[in-house]
Amino acid sequence: MAADTNQELAMPMITLRYVTPTPRPELRESIAALAARLAAETLGKARTLTAVLVEPADPAAWFIADQRPTEVGLSAFWLTITITAGTNTKAETAHFVREAFVELEALLGPLHAESYVLVQAADGHAYGYGGRTQEARWAEANPG
Numbered sequence: 001m002a003a004d005t006n007q008e009l010a011m012p013m014i015t016l017r018y019v020t021p022t023p024r025p026e027l028r029e030s031i032a033a034l035a036a037r038l039a040a041e042t043l044g045k046a047r048t049l050t051a052v053l054v055e056p057a058d059p060a061a062w063f064i065a066d067q068r069p070t071e072v073g074l075s076a077f078w079l080t081i082t083i084t085a086g087t088n089t090k091a092e093t094a095h096f097v098r099e100a101f102v103e104l105e106a107l108l109g110p111l112h113a114e115s116y117v118l119v120q121a122a123d124g125h126a127y128g129y130g131g132r133t134q135e136a137r138w139a140e141a142n143p144g
Contacts, residue, residue: 011049075108085121
C-alpha cells in the first residue's frame with residue numbers, strides 16, 4: 001500500500017453486480033471471496049474490514065450496445081470498490097482493475113469486454129464506518 005499503512009484506513013466496500021448466461025446462485029460466495037482476496041492482495045486492504053455485496057442482476061435488464069450479453073453466451077459484471085483516497089498508487093489500482101477482470105472471467109466464464117471495475121477513492125472526511133470518518137481515525141492514529 002502506498003500512502004498509508006494504517007489498517008483501519010484499509011477498509012473497502014465492494015459491490016459487484018453480474019449476469020451469466022445460465023443462472024448460477026452458488027457463485028455469490030465465490031465472488032465475495034474473490035473480491036475480498038483481490039482487495040487484500042493488490043490494494044493491501046484488510047480482509048477483516050472488507051465488506052462485499054454481491055448482487056446477481058436480471059439478465060433481461062442488462063444491455064450492452066442494445067443487446068443482452070447473455071443472449072450471445074457472455075457474462076458481464078460491474079464492480080465498484082470504495083477506498084480511502086490516498087491509500088493506493090495508480091499502479092496498484094490499475095493492477096486491481098486488471099486482476100479483477102482476469103479472475104472474474106475465470107469464475108464467470110467468457111466476459112463481454114464491457115464489464116467494468118471502478119476504484120472509487122473517497123475523501124477521508126467523507127467516508128468511514130462505525131460512525132467515524134477515516135480522517136478521524138487517521139488523526140487519532142497520528143497525533144500531533
